[in-house]
Amino acid sequence: MKNKTILIITCILTLSGCGKINTSHSENIKTVQTNESATDTKAETVNQASTAAVLQTESENYEGYSGLWTESSFSHEDIISYGGLEFSFQVTDKASLDGCLFMQQGTTQRIAEIDNITGKITNGELNYKYDDDGWGGSGILHITFSDDKAIQIEVQDYKMKDTNLSGYGFSGVYQLERAKQNKEEDLFDVMYEKYYSHWTDSEMQNAIAERKTYRDQCSFYPEVSDYLENVREVRDISSVVEPLYFTDLKIYQKQDFDQVPPLIIHLAKNEIYARHGYIFKNQDLNNYFKGQIWYEPSITPENFKDSVFNKNEQVNLKLLSSLDTYK
Incomplete structure (x- = not known):
């Protein structure tokens, strides 16, 4: 009788131990599944964001910006008569830009110009590296297209040629608006x-x-x-x-x-x-x-x-x- 009692108690303890182990193992599986689910969700979110960014870039259309842009909305005739800066370009295939940047000084009528500015506008920005602005100056044109149809041109990494004693050329930041057209x-x-x-x-x-x-x-x-x-x-x-x-x-x-x-x-x-x-x-x-x-x-x-x-x-x-x- 005593041996039978001990055997029953041993079986109960064994069963209890097995139950505890199984419960622990079950919780570990649940944790792994939860982590995998979170990882999958995160990956899916990243993929969705990446896809959305690509779709947004592909859907952008900057052709409406094509035309003549100047400081203070001056007309081309104003620029020629009184001096100033103008950016004329065309955008085709939604985002492919081709244009030129022109600047004339009012008093001396010095002219600086960067021709054949080309590139693709991405997320409202375009960078164009130039080697000569007519005065030997070089740099990068960082062009930004705003939602309100404004354009900013920032000249980055500008280097003026040593022989340019006048200091004339493109440098700094230019805020441009659509030029006035003739009536x-x-x-x-x-x-x-x-x-x-x-x-x-x-x-x-x-x-x-x-x-x-x-x-x-x-x-x-x-x-x-x-x-x-x-x-x-x-x-x-x-x-x-x-x-x-x-x-x-x-x-x-x-x-x-x-x-x-x-x-x-x-x-x-x-x-x-x-x-x-x-x-x-x-x-x-x-x-x-x-x-x-x-x-x-x-x-x-x-x-x-x-x-x-x-x-x-x-x-x-x-x-x-x-x-x-x-x-």
């Missing part, structure tokens, strides 16, 4: 003065008649006429007296050409050259522009220099070149 009535006055005022009615009609031969020899001229008459509703002599676009007087935006046929975009780009007397080797382009009475051919391609383009033309040429798909 439509001002554009009309300039356009009239440039393309109409020096003709009498009879001289204009004679010139239009004389150049009809060139228009007839241009294979795509009927397509241009159809576009002007049925889309723009232009049915008067302005179609041969004025260019298609005033790319020397104002800066256009990408959306201005959303519904424009490839041929017209191609001609708008070449108008920038034609306005300065460029002689075209392509026979159709040659005939088309000779059919326009404002066109005066004077410079061969070999002797032509892009330096004749004003700032508006430079910006518009970059935009139109990126949009030109005509073959």
